[in-house]
Amino acid sequence: MDAPKILSLRPVRTAVPGDETGLGELDRATWSTLHSVQPRPAPPYEPFFGDRRPPGDHLVAEAVTDQGALLAGYIRLGRPTPLACNAHVRQIQGLAVAGWARGHGLGRTLLRACAEQARRQGASRLTLRVLGHNGPARALYEAEGFVVEGVLPGEFFLHGRYVDDVLMGRSLSL
Template identity: 70%
Template sequence: MSATTTLHAVSVRPALPADEEALGELDRSTWSTLHAVVPRPQPPYEPFFDERHQPEDFLVVEAEVEAATDADGTRIAGYIRLVPPTPLACNAHVRQIQGLAVASWARGAGVGRTLLRAACAEARRQGANRITLRVLGHNTPARALYASEGFAVEGVLSGEFFLHGRYVDDVLMGRSLAP
């Protein structure tokens, strides 16, 4: 969070079709070699929502923003995508996080943690008793956040990706949603 931006009244809600432009911009602005396995998006940009990425798969954090400019108001500070990992009935008790992004102006304000907790609550509401995710091995900040929220490393696919001239591990993490 920059010194000129203050967050107030953070709330979590399901994404809406009207959020597409803001979420697409957030997704592009947070692209990083720390977590991306696909090349940086280039114009013309693909739609954020498509047949595999529906609004109902996303939770967003909205924050009241007080800025040094005239940009005060409610803005989307981050999103998380929560989906069943497979269409199999025998796997219906699991939800998987398949994307998390926090706007640069909202970092350090607990938005990522808020999204993780909201995803766990939503997964429980959907009847899941387990939640999983995948994270690149070199993404130390994300791995620390996940561990602090009860996720444990359950497997490592060594050298799964070749990114920017080096092999990178794919780390599988998960946790129980039991009370």
């Protein structure tokens, strides 16, 4: 089957329970050692949503394509800790864009929607973690105002080499 051709993009929306199958498939299709420290998912697959990852923590991007409306990407926004003293911080805990949908600005669109959602939740700060060897993601985050706030050198051993865990953050003040 040929890759879908994007005809238009729908506004980013909050995920609903019915998105679970599609988001699980998208997550597995975009799995890469460029951004994941977990082994490649294998059947039986874990549910995409869970107690710590409810639908409401996910924003999704949909595209109208020549093959119908398809989930094209998602971003997960959560709290880094349950502590009251940390309630002003939100953390990006996952971002994926389908291979066929890359190059249309969806990653940037999802990041901006996520920042707006975090502001609506009362957050004043947004953080994330990215693997040091993921240059494209780091460039996107930097273009959206994130700065490196810390590096855990050699935190992960992936495919025979040590990889840094890079901590990035940005203010949500306008």
